[in-house]
Amino acid sequence: MFYPIQILCVPLRPLRLCGENRNLDSTLRTSLPIGAAPASFLRMAYLEIRNLEKHFVKASGGMLSSKKETIKAVDGVSLEIQKGEILGLVGESGCGKSTLSRTLMQLIRPTAGSIVLDGENLSLLSHSEVRRRRLDFQMVFQDPYASLNPRMTVFSTIAEAVRQRHLKMKGTELEKKVSELMATVGLDASQMKRYPHEFSGGQRQRIAIARALAPEPKLIIADEPVSALDVSIQSQILNLLKDLQRNLGLTMVFISHDLGVVHYIADRIAVMYQGKIVEVGPAGEVFHSPKDAYTKRLLASIPKLRSA
């Protein structure tokens, strides 16, 4: 795909920071060369991730040792996502997928690099602004049972998420909004006063998806959203997400360790290995003619896993 930004915009320098992003703001403000056009004047990808790093420093060598070990969970990731696109992020356990998604959501701040969503550089925002922008990112997790509050009805769960964006919405207007969201994900609105344990696994994941849609996010990150579901239910949820992309123009990062699942749902696939993106391209291309040796290994492991 052709992205004018690659030609027009001089990329930001990767940042090396001490501790939790100290001086990130001032460093980023000076990282565009003099005379470069402001980002808002350029046609950018909807989400631009540039040289993103998240390193964890851990003590190693026992309690009495002062030795430190650096885990490079995300190690120089650059990715672009277009509006309305589903990007599949695939890689083995521990390669850094969830750390990348938590960094995107600003739940943890990057060690270096930049994240630009819809023309806004999130790395330049203050902590309180970051908290507000978190509404633009919503997550769908692997286990809907664990991610839903068992003491809250479906109505309370979804209404709470709606009110994050529409603070003053209440009464019949709120109830109508919750009903609409339930219908959007294929749930019967007459069941809104029920609790999560009264639903099946697939229905619970639908509730979690409705809750993610409720604050009208710009990006949904689904971290292994079908891995905990029965195979027959998996395809229903995948088809629902595809329908939402078609009907609502949903932009999504879909994370999975299963290249087959990602190939089914994603427009493009990014393959992650040891904190780095080793291959990215159209889903069909990556799945049918992978270029990187690790992608080939990942592909070869699919039949073995399925026949095990």
Ligand SMILES: Nc1ncnc2c1ncn2[C@@H]1O[C@H](COP(=O)(O)OP(=O)(O)OP(=O)(O)O)[C@@H](O)[C@H]1O
């Ligand atoms: N808070 C943390 N402190 C130290 N190390 C961490 C922390 N969070 C993640 N890591 C390490 O970062 C690496 C990447 O972890 P991450 O959870 O992102 O992997 P993943 O690709 O999501 O794996 P999985 O498929 O099993 O969910 C792992 O080595 C993990 O141990």
Ligand SMILES: [Mg+2]
């Ligand atoms: Mg993970």
